[in-house]
Amino acid sequence: MPKGDRASGGSAVSLALRLLSVGPLLILIMLVAAISQLTPYFLKPINISNILAQTAVIAIVAIGQHLVILTRGIDLSVGSNLALATVIGGLVFRIDNSALPVALAMLASATFVGAVNGVVYVYGRLPHPFIVTLATLSICRGLALELAIGHTTMRGMPEWIETVGGSETFGVPNSFFVVLAVALAALLMARAMVWGRWIYAVGGNPEAALEMGIPVKGVLISTYVISGFCAGIGGIVLAGRTGASSPLYGNLLELDTIAAVIIGGASFLGGRGHIGHALIGAVMIGVIRNALNLLDVDVFFQMIAIGLVIVVAVEADVLRSRLEAKARALQAASVQ
């Protein structure tokens, strides 16, 4: 191959890889542009604020899910974990209606479930976290229903929690600020801290991580603990917005959060992705749902649409790893 061809082949591959890395954001922007043409109501401040509020829970829980997926794992329990947390919060509220004990109870419950996921997965030497988190998905939902003794909603939440989950500041939902805080904390951990580097290392090559002396078991467990903690924060926000707790909350939230992370551009193959991916994916799901609502499209079609987007996102992931292989080959060919 003449040198010129090789160089242009290489730049075409790297251009394609760059496009793929900003692809989800581009698609989101195009989506917003297209929808605002179809329905002028879409870009009204009240609707944007609405989308942010509806996306908040998915975004918060997706940030935790994203860390788990970075290590090639999956957390199926987040939805029922969130529901159990709100029910426990609701029970505490009956005894003590101040905000702190209720919020702490929700966080503690959700974090504990996360720790159970991590410890059983790692020390039970399970082949894949799919199994244990599937088990806790079922256990938490059952426990939540049991504890709620037949109630589908338990009314009442401390005022402070209702403010966090349901009120606005300067027209921006408070829950949006919660998303921002969680995202910043996760970003700091993932990008600036040694622990975050280890999460990427374990996701990129678990065997090598062990060889390099990284505490792989601790790193794996920590991602499930954080994912549980995020489900707890999501529970506080959701209970605050609705002013109630329910054993039915968070139904299919595991799928929404996994979809958000993958649509946003993180990889199922491990070690690739950042907080932005989880956020972009969550907003994209929120935008699609909102737009189809505004356009009066059947709710069933929303599920189909999101399913199709997931297929596209996973294909993009596969395409990316193939392009990387191509880039490698081009590198080898260009050594003089």
Add this chain to the structure above:
Amino acid sequence: MTAPALVVRRADKRFGAVHALKDVSLEAHRGEVLALLGDNGAGKSTLVKCISGVYALDEGEILLEGAATGFRSPAAARRAGIETVYQDLALFDNLTPAQNFYCGHEIAFPAWLPRGLRLLKSRAMDRKAASVLARLKVKLPKLDAPVALMSGGQRQAIAVARATVFARKVVILDEPTAALGLRESRKVLDLIGQLRTEGAAVILITHNMEHVVELADRAIVLRQGRKVGELKPDRAIQQQLVSMIVGAEA
């Protein structure tokens, strides 16, 4: 000659009924490339894994700069200054070369925090990694791209260069050119020469006699777990080396 960096004395290792190493001794010196030769199953890998802390010897001893070692893990051997680059390279495809260099040994602050909670000094790591690569004359197209985008030879070079950051005593290379094309092999051989110049004791496992003749100062031949020869390789005795390896010497 100076005291050897690494001494293996009368090493013996059994796996059940299989006698993998029988009374093997060797010395590796700083500023020298020692080739370890042998057919498949001759005991090369077992020997290397004993040196790098994967297996413990049944009998015999391993001395590092005169001190007896009893490594219980590869991490312990690594801490003592023995780095091994296996064929799988143990690289993190999703990380950049500099991130790979320091993975598990991150430069971070403040020191009073537990290691995992410290903040990364990314710029310091980038700078140091770049200077190591420059010193070893390794050229990479981009230092901020993940190693997934780099060729087999570049990846091999990164793995070897990483080993030199932490192993100032012994570097063991397991068939470093096995998966590489001609030009990329050349680069890696140059890199091994560079390691020798810098004063590391290099142990090189390879099947390529050309490379042995070109690069190795001494060669040790294993067959069926025994050391069957130790000689100074040159072109004239290349055939003799091959005969020793397969066990048909005249």
